[in-house]
Amino acid sequence: MDDTAYPQALLDRFIAITGPAHALTSQSDIGPYLTEGRGLYHGASPLVLKPGDTEQVSQILKLASETSTPVVPVSGGTGLVGGQVPRDGGRDIVLSLERMNRIREVDAVANVIVADGGCILADIQKAAEDHDRLFPLSLGSEGSCRIGGNLSTNAGGTAVLAYGNVRQLCLGLEVVLPTGEIWNGLRRLKKDNSGYDLRDLFIGSEGTLGIITGAVLKMLPRPLGHEVAFAGLSSPADALKLFQLAANLCGGALTGFELMPRLGVEFTTRHISGVRDPLQDPHPWYALIDISTSDSAQTAETMMQAVLEAGYEAGLVGDAVIAASVSQQQAIWHMRESMSDAQKPEGGSIKHDVSVPVSRVPQFMAQADAAVMAAVPGARICAFGHLGDGNIHYNISQPVGADKAQFIGRWREINAIVHAIVRASGGSISAEHGVGQLKRDELIGIRPAIETELMNRIKRAFDPAGILNPGKVIAPR
């Protein structure tokens, strides 16, 4: 990186806003902000700023707009599409929300939490729990991702089936615009048809339209009953039938329905400490079924038994176990959430975060499997995910003994094969992780031209100087 890209005097003006104690200037300190978990992106930056409040964020963006200095917002840094990573060239300044981590208010009457944009998701869940409420957004990264990042990526997670994406859990936002202006939209209204929905525009915009510094979030009653089961199945088609059965029997109480392949269970039991297969014999596929009920614990228990009995009777379930304790429930979820990490020791892994209409999941998987195996004989397909949402993390581990770099070098080629089948199935190539850098150019060829044009016009209206997270989601001017 050329760290002389900016005159020191300009960097000093930025540093003066947060104070030197909250500005990182040495490359060894900045290093962790320049990459992401998968190691796909590695950027460069001369400066990381850690503002302490909304006013400081505003001053930074005002100065950035005046001086045409690109700024990349980062919250927990767990994003999977390179959105939070500065670009090459060393001109992007990183703005980290990590110090803005306060719960501002919990209102148990209105059932809302008001939190800083840098609040860690697990802390928000805990604050709700302390008031005997539930904040249902739950992700494998919840111990480190922050609500501003969740909102900016419209995160999904494990309970979308019952509660929706984070968009459905947010009532209002406070946002600093690229110009430095502050929009206080911290409303607590369920009904508000007073014009364009700016909140919805910022949610999912991946830090390209504004920096989320605060949010009003919905809390829900804490379920009284919670059951988790793990069922061995023969195929994704049977999993879909079991899902329909469970949805009919449980309605809104069905909180999660996750699909896992045998290979994923083998990877997790092999590589993730403490994970064991809950069933005695192996099965080609597995479903994790999660039921939460608000009236009583007994209702959840009865429902889960009814689902499994119906599954056995229909010949869908080979074997199943219902978790007997909270720790067993957590262990089953831990297996599911470790599935991606467990692929790492198996070598290179090419990932897809796709969704198709739920009814087409088995057909999509059969077609994608055939096409991938034809392109990469010996590939080890480890496709798992939120079957109930039609969202599959279609991951492919390299053939045993293959050259890792050579395999990863085929990322775009394999993406093109899988994504063509997704599109033919009426699906999306970015279900929950967003666009970032990873899918920006691919989407240009897929989205209707008018959609891209409208997005460009919105970007120009919010960010006339083009300084906020340029090069992410849409191509820079």
Ligand SMILES: Cc1cc2nc3c(=O)[nH]c(=O)nc-3n(C[C@H](O)[C@H](O)[C@H](O)COP(=O)(O)OP(=O)(O)OC[C@H]3O[C@@H](n4cnc5c(N)ncnc54)[C@H](O)[C@@H]3O)c2cc1C
């Ligand atoms: C183990 C693991 C499991 C995951 N599971 C799921 C899952 O189940 N479902 C799912 O949807 N995602 C999942 N993810 C990816 C997901 O996007 C993130 O974990 C999370 O939502 C991102 O939050 P973050 O704070 O880490 O954001 P970051 O990575 O810091 O940023 C993500 C994007 O938002 C922008 N941004 C960050 N903060 C702000 C802000 N305050 N204002 C404006 N823009 C901002 C960044 O510039 C970037 O473009 C997972 C990731 C990991 C590592």
